[in-house]
Each structure stands twice: as structure tokens, then as C-alpha cells.
Amino acid sequence: MRDALAEAILELGTKDRRIVVLGADTSVSIKTSLFGERFPERFFNVGIAESNMIGIASGLALAGKIPVVSTYSAFVPGKCLDQIRNAVAYPNLNVKIVSSHGGLTVGPDGASHQTIEDVAVMRAIPHMHVVIPADAPSARELILKAASTPGPFYMRLSRPNVATVHESTADLEIGKAALLRDGSDVTIVACGIMLSEAMIAAENLSQEGISAEIIDCHTVKPLDNATLGKSAAKTGAVITAEEHNIIGGLGGAVAEALSESRPVRIERVGVRDTFGESGEHSELLVKYGLTSREIAKAARRLVRGQSA
């Protein structure tokens, strides 16, 4: 996904001179430094100063630039929520925050670097778009689409290489959930790396005669209520899956929306309101229940009418 970010911003920077990129001493790691090598005049490394980075991005946007701001998601929004709220979201500025290493899968770095609350926090801020791509091709496409959509964005990327779930990405739109697999018994709404887990779960469930529909809800805000409601009406049961606390993220957003528009049974797969720890990312996904197995278990319970 890091390569997707670097590719996307290089493409954007070539096409549009308004694109500027800001880094906070992590730009080599997340490869935005490649933009700096190509366009040194339009790349600003502010050092380990995330608040200042967002404030500078605000000023650049106020002067007509389109800043792409990027560092680890542990620090943006964590260390600069006030700047994001007051200097970016409130004035509705064209700042694209792309945070990398989101969720648990930074692995060995441990809980201080694992973000499980960023989506909840960013989603509650007016004007803010929240986007979590599932794989590298969709990340690239959604970054390009976000750059051409006015307003503030928070995009969260994951560190590990994830399986590609999108065969084509040209049709992806901000705010439009993508149907990845047709099904009739249960809907799995996922974002980020949990899409590939959802695909495995659906394959296994089909062998048991359970037909699962899969929706890539890459845009958590604004939420695509129409697509979600339509699928919930068809299957009558919804599972959300995310690399985030089950409080306030995709699960929270979907539960809020469907409880008003199309009440159905919902199970949320995600981190169960606890901090993470050091470990390999695959080990962490198993320990914290972020696997195809957990999704499939939830699907069986919903289809059989059992409680969690």
C-alpha cells in the first residue's frame, strides 16, 4: 500500500502543480520521499512535529494548494486532533491526510503504534471524509479520487502487503460502497485489510451452503446508506469487519445507519475495546479476532439465529 501512495502522489504531482506533500520524519519509511526527490520544491519535511505539519497544511490549502499530509496513523490524528479539527475540518479545507501503518498490523511496534480508535475520532468531525482502502490498487485509485474531491480527507492505509480483492478499480467512487461478491444469506461489510479475510470467509461459507454478500465499504464517511440498506434488506443479517475498535468505527457507523433505516441483526468483528501488543501481524490478527474464521463464525450464528 505504501507503493500505492507513492505512485498516486507522483501521478498527482505530475498532473497538478497545486499538489504539495508534507512529511514528519517518516517519509522515507512510507515512501513519500520519492515525491520529494521528483518535486523537491513541493515537498516539506517538518521533522517530528505533527501539529505543525497539519497547521502548515492548513495554510497551504488556504493559499490554494492541495496538501497531501502523511505519516503513521499513530500520530495523525493522535498528536494533532486539535489542528485537524480547527484548522482543517472547520474551515473545510482541501487537505488530504493519508496515514500509514493503521490498525494492529504495525505488529512488533506494539500498542503505542497501533491505532484502533482513529476512525471513530475522525468520523465524528464535521466535513471530514474517512476512507480505508482494501488493497493497493484501490488505495491508489481512491487517493486519486480523493485528490479531485474538494474537502478534507482522512485516508488510512495498512502496513502489510494485502491480497488484492479488486480486479478493477476504475469504477470506485468516494462515498460509494463496492459490491465484491453477490450473496443472499448474510452481508459482510468490511474495510481495509479485513476485505481479504471476508473473501476467504465467504468462500468457506459457500461450501457449507451459506451465501455471503461482500461489500467493500472503503468510505466510512459519508456512508453509502443506500447500498448497505439494499443489501441488508436482501440478506436480513449484517456482519461488519474492521481493523479497529468495534466502538465507533465501521461497525458503529453501519449499526447507526441500519438501526434507523433497515433494522437487521448485526455482528461486529473487530478489536473488542482493548489495546494491542507486540507480535507479528498475523499472530495479532488471530489473537484479537480479526480473521476469516471469526467472520465465518459470526455468519453461522446469524444464519442460525444464535446469539454471539
Next chain:
Amino acid sequence: MEQSQIPIGMLIQKAVKIRTHILEMVAEAKSGHPGGSLSAVEILVSLYFHKMRVDPKRPDWPDRDRFVLSKGHAAPVLFATLAEKGFIPTSELKTLRKLNSNLQGHPDLRVPGVEFPGGSLGIGLSAAIGMALAGKLDRRDSRVYALLGDGELDEGETWEAAMAAPKFKLDNLTAIVDRNGIQQDGLTEQIMPKEPVGYKWRAFNWHVLEVDGFDFRQIIDALDKAENMRNRPTVIIAHTVKGKGVSFMEWDPAYHGKAPDKDTVRKLVETMR
């Protein structure tokens, strides 16, 4: 411009009008921050009526100079100045802090001429750096001015920004510190000592100037020197008095965020005219 060409009389008249507006606005609103608005009057008058290239008919003119009020609670002085300059009608000033008004408690972009929504302290210098970087990228001659409160110097982000501006050689950026000596809880040197303020900025590689913040000649001379400095940002430490112009407000921390009542203001305004 030669010092002799500075229209001191006009600037003094503007300052009196703006002080009057500030008092009437906060009295009408029954809330707001008069103290730190009154201390910054001469600074804003020097900028808007002498130094800055702005056009009230074209608030979005790309080559304009930009003013960032980082100490956003001093919104009354900014709104009153914008009104005197012709960006907004003076009749609008009495809507400060009222429902459905454009004049929010803190600066808001919906007001023509407002460049940054300051309010949460510490962000404005960073935003001014962003504007200055954009000006350099676009090869514009325009300058960026940021007014910081001295209490605001407690904020860590101010020093993140102070470290960054010299790195980017932003000689098109001038920061001004309204050194009025008082923050919300009391005297700045008791709440969180700031001295030696000038040395701190010097240590961060800024071009540092100190002025009497009520002396137009000193303020304008410093602004000119800042403009002539190459490859370094300038900070002007403007020594002021919180609540300047109203004897019972001067040096009283209570008037950081307290509005005087209308009767008191009416009497005060009579003496000022």
C-alpha cells in the same frame, strides 16, 4: 517609505475608532475578549492602514498580503479593523457573537478578509508558514503576518513552527508577539514565565526586533526592516498593555475575557471622542 511620510494623524484616528468599536461590540455581545483586543489595536492599524497590500473589494486577490490572527480570541480588534478598512459594514459589528451572525466569537472564514480561523491557540504561526511557503512556490511578492499572544507562547506548536520557519528561509513571514504580559489566569511571568522572549526566538534563528507596541513609528519601522531582511523570518516583540486605553482595564487580568457593561462603555466612548 520615509518615516516622515507615515500618516500618523490618520493612524491615530483609526485607532480611536477601532477601540470604540471594540468596547461597543463586546458590551453589546455581553461577552468577548476586550483586553487582548485593545492591546493589539496599533499593531493592526499599522498593518491594515499602512503596511499591508489588501483590497476590500477583492478579498480573494491572490497577490494580497495575509494577516493571521493566531490569538483568535482578539477577534473584536480584527473585525473592527476589517470594518474600518471596508471589508464589512461597521453596522455588522454589533452582531458579534449573536446567533446567525458572520461575526463568530473567534475569526471565521465566512467574514471577508479573515484569512485563518484562529481560536485554539498555537496553530496560527504554522498556518502562516503554509501561506508563506505557498507564496514562495507561486513566486509572489506578497507577505504573511501572524499575530501571536504572549500567553500563546506556552503552546508547544508555536515552537515547532518557530523551528520550521527559518529552515524554509521564510523572509516573507513576519510574526508579531503582542507582549501584553497577561494571560487568562494572571500575569504571564507568574503563570508560565516567558522571558527572555527575544532570546528564545533568536536561539531559533529568527531576526528579532522589539518595539513599543503603541508607537506607530516604531511598529512601522520594524515592519519595514522585516520586509528588507533576506532569507530569515522576522519576529517583532511588541510591548503592549492589556486593556490599553481604558484605565480600569489596563493590567487587570479580569478583562482578558470579560465585557464591560453598556453604560460604562457609553461613558468611556464619550471621553475618547
